[in-house]
Amino acid sequence: MSKIKTILAVAVLLGATIASAANNLNIIVAGAKGGNLQLVSNLLANDAKNNLLNGQTISLTEPGNACRGFAEAVKQQDKETFLIPVENLYLANAQVKNDPLCPAPDFLRARPVYTEVVPFYLVARKTVRFTDLKSRPISIGYNSDSQLEKNWHQSMNQSYQQQHRFIGYQGTSGLINGILAKDIDVAWMSLPGFIRLEKTAPGEFVLLAVSSQDPVAGVAPIATLLGNQSLTRALVTTWWLFNEQNGQFLELSQSIEKLYRSGTGEWGRWVVENQKEFLFDPKQQLKEFHGHPWSR
């Protein structure tokens, strides 16, 4: 009898330990301090604190930039369960650079929790038409100065059959400032970026093309306009759960989806306020993450 009691006690203790371990999550913020990823991580952590994530508790690890975010992720891959938001642009950068200071994590043991797909729009001053891009060289602005952006710019140049100049800014704010200051007349930016530009200078800018499927009616994909189907891109950000046990990622994904659908919690309210759209189906997420050229 006492043996059974001991076995039961050990089993209960073991179960409790496993359950407790499964409920503790670290979020590694792979982005700039004060950036969007950090903001969203904070909102999720607050909702977890308010018991809106099915008992998950979240603590934040904020390394400060994508390189350090990856380095932290690589260090923890064999240790605890953690959640890391990864923009495929950063991941692709890390893979291209193969830099030990900017390592790319191995996604074999990662499961997607939720994904956001943001296409880019070719925004131009009203005086510039799409045909101008085929007839004369123009300076085109980007919200990053990465090698991948440059590569994409080059592949577009080949389709335009023009030597357009690549101008890399640090973030959307810098890009908007550049276009307002007339450094550039054309830029690739997200729709929220264009909306900000519109608010600042109403009626001065137009959308010429979109980089992937267009959720806004009337804007043609660049791939169609240039007759080159490989010219498709989108900024895909997936929140990955590493070292998860027993389908924990599904549980987390479902509880976050609940906040998304109901608009509750700090994260849910932020999603509603900013009209965000996310994917929650694991298969569809993997397809999106690996389906864009930047992910390869």
Add this chain to the structure above:
Amino acid sequence: MSIFLAAASGILLGMVAGLVPGVGMTTIVMSMYLVLLSFDTGQILIFYFCLLASSQYFGSIPAIFLGVAGESSSNPAVTEGHALARSGQGAQAIWFTGISSFVGSIVGLGFLLVASTWLGNRMALGTGTTLLIMLVVGVLVCMTTTNGWKTNLLLTMMAVIVAHVGTGNSGSIPYINFGLPWLSSGISYIALSAALISVKEVILTNSADHSTISYRAAEFRTLLAESLKYRWCMLRGSLIGAVGGLVPGLTTIASSHYAYTVEKLISKNYKKGHMPALVSSEGANNSGAVTMLLPLLMFGVPITLSEAIIFGILDAKSWSFTAQVPLQLFLDYWYVMVAANIVSLILAIKFAPYLVKIFPKNKNTLSVVVFAILLIIVYLAGDLGHASGIFDVVTFLIACAIAMVTPRINYLPFIFWLVIGNVMIETFYRYLQLIGLL
């Protein structure tokens, strides 16, 4: 009521940013991140406004009495204010800089209103203009030192090289890190500035006995009457500072250094401990602390790191950045803005005597205390900022040794270029792209 709480916390934390060297706007805003998320947009902006204003009032206190710049824009106050304090004019220096700061804030608010009403969307600085302004400010900073041009050129080149240390995703900037993990976040300008500017100023070159630094309160009426003597310096500094505040990445640093240089250039009998130069530069940085908000509020374009963080929070709360925002903000909260400046002014003047009492009178004790404070700050800033506290302490100690063996070199140009290093190299390489050289 909650708007007053936001203002009060801004003033209080501005005191910390102003008084404690190495603790700047970014550190404060980062540490308040979660609290700010729970504020509404008006509260966030008032908090940030009060933080900026208050830090400028209090930044001059350690600069004048300790010879330590509480925040980067107080470097002219270190040179002039500390010399004045050592000659027994500390009380006057605090009083006049306080009044000048108040004038600067009011001029800055006026500038904000005029710009919001008249300039509208026409104001955005291009890459070339930004680079040119940076170069002009940098050259003017070099001119404020007694270094030869070769030394200044060498210091500038060294700063440019050090600014390239680190890692990043840029495909244009050739970062240097030799594959060493401790170089991945770059070399901390806090460690270098603490050693090459603060330690040098307080410990190495300060041969005078600190017991001469005392706060002898002068009569209120006398000080008020004397303030009028500096009215044109205050106004000149405030106007220059209002423009300087618009320089991306530099803001109040550009404001104070511009005004300081102009005042020195027009002075016929300049010598160290020059009250007009001090008064002008301190008015300028308050004015700049207000106008630096213009690009953020009107265009949604942050021009400093702390502004970028505030921007991220406002953006997430669906805040609309338009040309009319500063005007609306002023109409809604003008009384809080003016009150915050009056409170900061009174606190700074009233607080100074107590702060002075905290400072040890013995030079050696003071040196040890300042050194210890700087060492702790360097470690904490490095450890919390990018997990490199030990590396930053080693950098600090090496830089102290360099400062000790080169007592005649003024490292201000080196630190200045280093502080703006990231913004400068980004702007420079983008300019090369724009003119087709990259």
